[in-house]
Amino acid sequence: MNVPLLDLKAQYSALQSEIDAAVKAVFDSQYFILGPEVMACEQAVAAYSHATHGCGVSSGTDALLMALMAEDIGPGDEVITTPYTFFATAGSIARTGARPVFVDIDPETYNLRADQIEACITNKTKAIMVVHLYGLMADMDPIMAIAAQQGLPVIEDAAQAIGSEYKGRRAGSIGAYGCFSFFPSKNLGGAGDGGMVITQDEQRAKKLVMLRNHGMEPKYYHAMIGGNFRLDALQAAVINVKLKYLDEWSRGRQANALRYKRLFEEAGIGPDQIQMPWMPPSTDPSYAGTCGCRHIFNQFVIRSTNRDALRDHLIGQGIGTEIYYPVPLHMQECFTYLGYKAVDFPEAERAAAETLALPIYPELTDEQAVAVVDSIQSFLR
């Protein structure tokens, strides 16, 4: 059986008439840049994420860059972040001229370890950029405590985590800035590139809106140097349709995660062979505890010490997988100048060698999930 890692056609065919009508309405209006669709999108995504302000931007990468620009971060500054994430996290820091300073990750959640942040803070540290990897939020309470103590803004890279929760609070709403991506493969994906920065702070929101449009206010007067980081009306129109379904899709992903958990147990595959992703107790709909964590499973990532052979086997059986991410950022060629060595972040390095993402998209069928676990079982036999 063929099981793709992600099947966006299934989602589109379910929403086709609604999306096509929304796109046509933008063409009918000929209002392509900013305008009512973008404003509606900003209000809806901010409200959904428990924030007061939203600023639609051109991509998740630009959302991160703009948050850093809004804090006037640049050459000579340092920003603390994780080495185990998509490149854009540290890439955006480096593009401002600031230096990414990495701390290692927790091997179970893959998120940066709060207890290692303090040792990395210097008088050059200007911000902490935390990533909620795979749809699971980082341990925000200790991170926010350190940030408050040191007077540092926290930027949440929530590109993979829209709608996920930590103790009842939504991704992006806790730090000074929350950054989302509408890249098509994200849980809330557009028809191209797009993103958003959310904030609870009116002054920061005003600055973001100016930076997005060349720092211009009023027209042709520039008090600061911004860029063209605008969100297209067409993308906003698509997001406005899709946002209504996001919770349903997240529940589908959670149900798939629980199904994998059950199938692995039934197949007798234990953690000594394949390690499951960490799941907050609340992933189980019958759970009535107080943890309040909500994992939205942008990815379902297992790990195996024999990862590469397992992946080859799955490819041979038509099962789509991906490695997020094969090279931790401190080992990327472009960051050689930072001077890190291959032993500096052992958990990030081990994760890069062992993790494998399995299909988890909401439309995944029972038969497909069974086929995935069957082929893993046949590899282990």
Ligand SMILES: *Cc1c(COP(=O)(O)O)cnc(C)c1O
């Ligand atoms: C996707 C992603 C980004 C970048 O988003 P784009 O919209 O592709 O620019 C940044 N950080 C993380 C963790 C991501 O997964």
